[in-house]
Amino acid sequence: MPMLLLLFLLLSLVGLNDSSPPPQPVSCTNDTSDCTVTNAYGAFPDSSICHAANVAYPSTEQELVAAVAAAVAAKRKVKASTRYSHSIPKLVCPGGNDGTIISTVRLNRTVRIDAEKRLMTVESGMVVADLIGVAGKAGWSLPHTPYWYGLTIGGVLATGAHGSSLWGKGGALHEYVVGLRIVTPAPPSQGFAMVRELNAGHPDLDAAKVSLGVLGVISQVTLALQPLFKRSVTFVDRDESDLPAKVTVWGHLYEFGDIKWLPQERKVVYRKDDRVGVSSPGNGLRDSPIFRALPTSTIVAARAQAERLEKNGTDGERCEAQRQLAATDEMEAYGFTNNGVNFTGYPVVGLQHRMQASGSCIHSPEDGLQTSCTWDPRIHGLFNYNSGFSVPLSMAAAFIADVQRLRDLSPAAFCALYSSAGMYMRYVKASSAYLGKPEDAVDFDLIYFRSRTPGTPRVYADVIDEVEQIALRKYGGVPHWGKNRNSAFEGAIAKYPGAAKFLEVKNRYDPDGIFSSEWSDQVLGIKGSPSIVMKRCAIDGLCICSDDSHCAPELGYFCRPGKVYKQARVCAFEGVTTSS
Ligand SMILES: Cc1cc2nc3c(=O)[nH]c(=O)nc-3n(C[C@H](O)[C@H](O)[C@H](O)COP(=O)(O)OP(=O)(O)OC[C@H]3O[C@@H](n4cnc5c(N)ncnc54)[C@H](O)[C@@H]3O)c2cc1C
Ligand SMILES: *[C@@H]1O[C@H](CO)[C@@H](O)[C@H](O)[C@H]1NC(C)=O
Numbered sequence: 351m352p353m354l355l356l357l358f359l360l361l362s363l364v365g366l367n368d369s370s371p372p373p374q375p376v377s378c379t380n381d382t383s384d385c386t387v388t389n390a391y392g393a394f395p396d397s398s399i400c401h402a403a404n405v406a407y408p409s410t411e412q413e414l415v416a417a418v419a420a421a422v423a424a425k426r427k428v429k430a431s432t433r434y435s436h437s438i439p440k441l442v443c444p445g446g447n448d449g450t451i452i453s454t455v456r457l458n459r460t461v462r463i464d465a466e467k468r469l470m471t472v473e474s475g476m477v478v479a480d481l482i483g484v485a486g487k488a489g490w491s492l493p494h495t496p497y498w499y500g501l502t503i504g505g506v507l508a509t510g511a512h513g514s515s516l517w518g519k520g521g522a523l524h525e526y527v528v529g530l531r532i533v534t535p536a537p538p539s540q541g542f543a544m545v546r547e548l549n550a551g552h553p554d555l556d557a558a559k560v561s562l563g564v565l566g567v568i569s570q571v572t573l574a575l576q577p578l579f580k581r582s583v584t585f586v587d588r589d590e591s592d593l594p595a596k597v598t599v600w601g602h603l604y605e606f607g608d609i610k611w612l613p614q615e616r617k618v619v620y621r622k623d624d625r626v627g628v629s630s631p632g633n634g635l636r637d638s639p640i641f642r643a644l645p646t647s648t649i650v651a652a653r654a655q656a657e658r659l660e661k662n663g664t665d666g667e668r669c670e671a672q673r674q675l676a677a678t679d680e681m682e683a684y685g686f687t688n689n690g691v692n693f694t695g696y697p698v699v700g701l702q703h704r705m706q707a708s709g710s711c712i713h714s715p716e717d718g719l720q721t722s723c724t725w726d727p728r729i730h731g732l733f734n735y736n737s738g739f740s741v742p743l744s745m746a747a748a749f750i751a752d753v754q755r756l757r758d759l760s761p762a763a764f765c766a767l768y769s770s771a772g773m774y775m776r777y778v779k780a781s782s783a784y785l786g787k788p789e790d791a792v793d794f795d796l797i798y799f800r801s802r803t804p805g806t807p808r809v810y811a812d813v814i815d816e817v818e819q820i821a822l823r824k825y826g827g828v829p830h831w832g833k834n835r836n837s838a839f840e841g842a843i844a845k846y847p848g849a850a851k852f853l854e855v856k857n858r859y860d861p862d863g864i865f866s867s868e869w870s871d872q873v874l875g876i877k878g879s880p881s882i883v884m885k886r887c888a889i890d891g892l893c894i895c896s897d898d899s900h901c902a903p904e905l906g907y908f909c910r911p912g913k914v915y916k917q918a919r920v921c922a923f924e925g926v927t928t929s930s
């Protein structure tokens with residue numbers, strides 16, 4: 351079958367080195383004025399476009415202070431933007447249409463590495479790939495980062511981005527921050543902007559470590575290092591029968607453990623991943639297939655196949671596509687090689703900075719878009735939603751049991767996750783950061799098709815949306831600040847016991863809300879709601895439906911209770927009635 355061959359090809363192409371790095375998120379019609387800003391997908395959840403009056407590219411802290419001061423003096427709204435801007439929600443937009451964007455792309459240097467104190471200070475625009483590379487070369491490790499390394503330290507902190515661990519301080523990068531310098535507004539008498547230095551133990555660090563970018567622009571970050579170590583990784587397949595019990599213990603058993611679940615196949619892939627001594631033999635490397643550059647023609651064809659699977663594919667075809675993807679991933683050892691070239695068997699042992707994250711598609715020189723990251727908006731390639739939510743660890747078993755019941759009622763529905771071959775689970779610990787995780791949690795990631803035409807129903811959206819509502823509404827889960835569609839943020843801030851303290855710091859640092867936007871006010875519960883209620887809003891995840899018009903009744907989609915969680919409200923397909 352050509353379709354399967356194609357999806358197979360997509361994931362099995364290795365060793366492509368030339369590619370176009372992702373585009374810059376800011377573009378201006380007139381040098382540095384009259385600008386738009388977007389994210390790495392070129393699309394926010396509500397399909398809107400963000401405008402700003404101008405952009406500044408400071409390359410020193412002094413220039414950063416001047417840029418903030420100029421914007422504050424002109425009473426413009428401000429937001430930092432980053433090299434590639436990978437957050438999905440509208441975090442990066444300055445409020446209104448005539449704000450200022452301060453890009454951190456030129457703030458990407460290592461300030462110092464203090465070997466004695468085991469500290470590393472970097473500028474906030476430094477990309478995670480460079481951060482872990484510089485540390486590794488100097489003989490140091492950062493224990494946890496997101497798995498995709500095309501993010502900046504400033505952006506990662508803003509959204510609480512993470513890897514996976516329940517050990518020590520857990521899997522979130524912000525837990526390893528021991529100090530930072532942030533530029534905030536100041537009264538005219540102090541020149542409109544000031545640098546605040548938050549050292550270890552400063553109470554405001556718990557606000558600034560996960561800030562949604564609303565406190566000011568972080569200039570420098572100091573991270574606690576660990577002596578260089580290696581990791582030993584093995585993937586094991588199991589059936590799902592004891593998954594509810596396993597999920598609560600797996601993160602305690604292995605320092606970097608995680609789990610992939612294919613509900614349709616009743617199969618689980620457990621990652622055993624532990625720290626080993628730096629002298630253990632092995633030069634392993636992770637180069638995740640989903641973060642590699644591929645030929646544009648392959649990506650475009652894969653997107654066309656996904657569109658066909660949505661439009662008129664059968665359950666059997668979608669499930670087969672998912673099986674093929676899972677089989678290819680497994681055969682490719684999820685992108686791990688034992689020596690940087692070939693996979694010869696588990697365990698794969700390698701240095702932390704070669705194993706913790708990947709993203710080779712950002713690295714290569716411009717090649718006129720012959721190859722690129724698969725989601726590069728310039729080629730109309732893959733386009734997916736990414737729901738990411740953390741369920742309290744104490745609730746994870748019950749949540750999974752509910753999803754299993756839903757799967758039993760709707761056996762083929764989970765093949766709608768064919769783009770990612772299942773659900774990913776990672777561990778994050780409770781944080782002292784006010785907007786960090788309120789409790790130890792399992793973070794679930796679901797990736798599924800997004801149409802380029804707003805308001806287009808998706809296959810089995812009712813089931814996938816019910817899973818999300820079970821997590822967020824029945825089990826008290828919280829959405830990842832840097833992922834998700836609007837509806838996931840409804841009521842989220844109420845689940846953070848530290849929210850009031852966060853707002854106190856925000857009001858003190860930025861009383862006029864220079865760094866606040868419509869979106870940040872909505873998610874922080876300051877003003878308005880993150881949901882957008884209109885015709886077909888639930889189809890695009892902009893609202894949770896409360897009326898049939900929020901679905902697409904004319905196409906046979908109606909607002910109905912969930913199958914397992916009756917309080918859920920989802921757009922279910924019931925067919926079109928012939929009588930008017
Ligand atoms: C392909 C892909 C893979 C991903 N993988 C993971 C993963 O493994 N784990 C995970 O947890 N998340 C992951 N994410 C989500 C991602 O980590 C977050 O959205 C992250 O915040 C994006 O970082 P960025 O540098 O691109 O920041 P941006 O998205 O550009 O910015 C995010 C916010 O931070 C603010 N900001 C940025 N820099 C500063 C600064 N210096 N000072 C103040 N505010 C600032 C911006 O104004 C904005 O509000 C992934 C996303 C994608 C698209
Ligand atoms: C372009 O920007 C310059 C300042 O950088 C300004 O003087 C000029 O008016 C702008 N032109 C337009 C068409 O906006």
Ligand SMILES: *[C@@H]1O[C@H](CO)[C@@H](O)[C@H](O)[C@H]1NC(C)=O
Nearest residue numbers: 455456458459460476477480
């Ligand atoms: C910083 O960015 C510049 C310009 O994009 C790049 O040439 C340089 O290599 C980067 N520096 C580091 C340390 O990553």
Ligand SMILES: *[C@@H]1O[C@H](CO)[C@@H](O)[C@H](O)[C@H]1NC(C)=O
Nearest residue numbers: 654657658659661662663664
């Ligand atoms: C599905 O749609 C494609 C093009 O959109 C068409 O070529 C194909 O024949 C259709 N298949 C079925 C089974 O309807």
Ligand SMILES: *[C@@H]1O[C@H](CO)[C@@H](O)[C@H](O)[C@H]1NC(C)=O
Nearest residue numbers: 687688689690691692693694
């Ligand atoms: C990788 O495998 C190929 C094919 O088996 C072999 O020719 C090559 O020498 C291997 N390379 C390394 C570095 O092991």
